Amino acid sequence: MKTLLVLFVIAQAVPGGAPPGQPQAPQVQVQTQQEVPPQSAVSPVQAPVQTQQPAQASPPVHSSSAETQGLWTTLIFFAVMILVFWLLIIRPQQKQRKKQEQFLQSLKVGDKVVTSSGVIGKIVSISGNIVTLEIAKDVRARVLKPYVVSLFAEEGEQQKQS
Numbered sequence: 604m605k606t607l608l609v610l611f612v613i614a615q616a617v618p619g620g621a622p623p624g625q626p627q628a629p630q631v632q633v634q635t636q637q638e639v640p641p642q643s644a645v646s647p648v649q650a651p652v653q654t655q656q657p658a659q660a661s662p663p664v665h666s667s668s669a670e671t672q673g674l675w676t677t678l679i680f681f682a683v684m685i686l687v688f689w690l691l692i693i694r695p696q697q698k699q700r701k702k703q704e705q706f707l708q709s710l711k712v713g714d715k716v717v718t719s720s721g722v723i724g725k726i727v728s729i730s731g732n733i734v735t736l737e738i739a740k741d742v743r744a745r746v747l748k749p750y751v752v753s754l755f756a757e758e759g760e761q762q763k764q765s
Contacts, residue, residue: 707748710734715755718746723755 710716714726716736724736724744732748 706753707751710751716751717753717755719750719752
């Protein structure tokens with residue numbers, strides 16, 4: 604994905620280069636001076652008076668459709684990048700967070716749980732955001748509720764449930 608972004612940036616940075624998938628814009632040359640034929644040696648009375656108007660250079664011809672198409676290509680590219688970012692990173696994190704919140708709400712006294720540090724204990728009490736675990740006989744530890752990661756089932760208990 605980073606490779607595509609790098610290639611896109613390089614293609615945009617190359618002077619005179621067209622965006623990927625776009626035809627090369629034609630080069631337009633504009634003459635700024637008009638040639639005036641030399642005047643013959645005629646007396647001012649006989650020659651009609653000519654006033655020279657300054658040469659007006661026509662504005663360069665821009666391909667507005669090519670610029671618009673390049674702009675749309677860039678916008679579509681960034682929209683696709685944002686969509687991919689959302690699908691691969693943000694959405695799975697939201698699902699995981701929602702699943703963890705449901706798990707924490709379903710905890711009850713007597714469950715055997717594992718904390719994020721790997722401590723295994725039995726829930727003795729739950730008060731607000733604090734869970735009291737009994738780690739061994741008469742050994743209790745208070746743990747913040749979000750640090751309870753999962754339920755614990757010993758190998759023998761897993762086979763009975765199956």
